[in-house]
Amino acid sequence: MNPSLNSICQLSRQSFDLTSASDQTYLYDLVNRIHSFPLEEIIKLGNDTSTPLSFRIAAKISDSKHYIESCHHKLKIGVVFAMWGEQNRLLKKTDSNPNGEDLLNVKVDQLAWLFNGSKIDWKIYAVDDGCPYGSGDIAESIRKESEYADQIEVLFLEKALPADQPPLQNLVSADDSRKGGAILLGCEKAMRDGVDLIIYTDADNSVHLSQIGLLLRPHLEKGFKVVLGNRKDPNAVLVKQENRWGIGIKALRHMQRMIGVSIFSRDIRDSQAAFKLYHKDILSEILKNPSVYDFSFDSDWIACVIAMEEEFAKVPFAFIDSFAESASIVQGPMTTWETLLKGLVKAVRARKIIHNEEMANIVMEKINSHHDLDLLINDLPEELMDVEDKDLGKPEIMSPKAMGAWIEYKKINQ
Numbered sequence: 471m472n473p474s475l476n477s478i479c480q481l482s483r484q485s486f487d488l489t490s491a492s493d494q495t496y497l498y499d500l501v502n503r504i505h506s507f508p509l510e511e512i513i514k515l516g517n518d519t520s521t522p523l524s525f526r527i528a529a530k531i532s533d534s535k536h537y538i539e540s541c542h543h544k545l546k547i548g549v550v551f552a553m554w555g556e557q558n559r560l561l562k563k564t565d566s567n568p569n570g571e572d573l574l575n576v577k578v579d580q581l582a583w584l585f586n587g588s589k590i591d592w593k594i595y596a597v598d599d600g601c602p603y604g605s606g607d608i609a610e611s612i613r614k615e616s617e618y619a620d621q622i623e624v625l626f627l628e629k630a631l632p633a634d635q636p637p638l639q640n641l642v643s644a645d646d647s648r649k650g651g652a653i654l655l656g657c658e659k660a661m662r663d664g665v666d667l668i669i670y671t672d673a674d675n676s677v678h679l680s681q682i683g684l685l686l687r688p689h690l691e692k693g694f695k696v697v698l699g700n701r702k703d704p705n706a707v708l709v710k711q712e713n714r715w716g717i718g719i720k721a722l723r724h725m726q727r728m729i730g731v732s733i734f735s736r737d738i739r740d741s742q743a744a745f746k747l748y749h750k751d752i753l754s755e756i757l758k759n760p761s762v763y764d765f766s767f768d769s770d771w772i773a774c775v776i777a778m779e780e781e782f783a784k785v786p787f788a789f790i791d792s793f794a795e796s797a798s799i800v801q802g803p804m805t806t807w808e809t810l811l812k813g814l815v816k817a818v819r820a821r822k823i824i825h826n827e828e829m830a831n832i833v834m835e836k837i838n839s840h841h842d843l844d845l846l847i848n849d850l851p852e853e854l855m856d857v858e859d860k861d862l863g864k865p866e867i868m869s870p871k872a873m874g875a876w877i878e879y880k881k882i883n884q
Contacts, residue, residue, distance in 0.1 A: 534683030548660030600644025650767030699745030703786035727863025766813020
């Protein structure tokens with residue numbers, strides 16, 4: 471007697487290890503076991519937060535695979551990610567390399583499995599962002615050994631600079647890029663290769679790329695040229711290994727949402743999610759004049775979409791935090807947040823979309839370095855103590871003037 475879907479669900483694993491090859495294999499086996507059951511039942515169980523983690527991820531992948539199997543469109547897709555400090559995660563897990571994820575081979579396997587038998591062609595663009603540890607060279611050696619070597623391209627940002635035309639003409643060197651420059655180079659090369667769509671992701675295995683069907687559905691069925699992955703959706707699967715921030719993160723988000731009101735008022739609560747789809751028509755506009763080349767490029771791209779008055783869709787997906795060697799940890803979380811806030815200011819100003827200029831001025835004038843944010847992250851102004859996340863960014867709760875005064879108080883009383 472064949473097991474029921476519910477029994478398969480209840481017996482599935484409660485955890486998933488991004489560094490484990492056997493866990494990756496187990497996930498495919500689980501998808502294959504449940505794939506013949508009615509999709510609505512798979513999705514319903516997958517959206518239940520009490521369901522074991524491996525099944526919840528498998529449900530998202532099964533949904534994606536079902537869509538690709540029903541899709542008869544002929545498409546060419548480019549998948550782009552940046553590499554800095556990925557020398558360990560590029561390699562397989564060993565006793566001497568406990569954080570190894572074999573990330574390039576894993577991504578290739580995910581894409582090959584998802585699009586097998588379809589009319590969708592794919593290519594990966596792995597871009598070295600000036601990595602001092604040789605990420606690009608390691609990736610190139612892995613590419614040469616791959617069965618899918620012709621569908622992988624390794625690029626080096628430093629070799630593309632200086633540039634005399636967009637999108638990189640205002641980037642002096644690879645040292646001045648923080649991810650954004652590498653992503654722009656990968657997208658520019660993909661566009662020259664004639665792709666129809668770009669999928670942007672992170673270097674690590676936090677996003678199982680077999681979920682790409684979830685991004686394609688709103689584009690192909692409803693015509694959306696921009697589809698944003700959303701980890702904040704109630705039906706998303708989000709695993710964070712630990713809380714990275716102090717209570718002051720609410721204050722930073724309050725500032726961020728005031729500055730980026732045009733973005734966050736559209737219920738984009740996860741602007742930094744590394745799982746997005748952009749159509750070539752949209753990307754061609756973004757590439758003409760990017761305002762930033764750092765971690766805040768996500769906001770610049772979304773600001774450009776808003777300025778174009780282009781509609782977008784949001785979809786829930788599964789994300790498992792690859793925490794151990796995250797760039798925000800290696801380079802310092804407040805360094806990242808300084809980049810995000812100031813990059814957001816540059817983006818909303820450059821794209822000329824509605825924003826809170828008073829708050830923007832305060833960030834640019836009072837946050838002199840990430841050290842100033844270090845003073846804020848473990849404390850919280852009284853006005854924000856009991857404020858729910860959905861209300862952050864409303865100036866009537868705490869005005870830019872009050873926020874500026876609090877920043878000054880923290881700097882004086884450090």
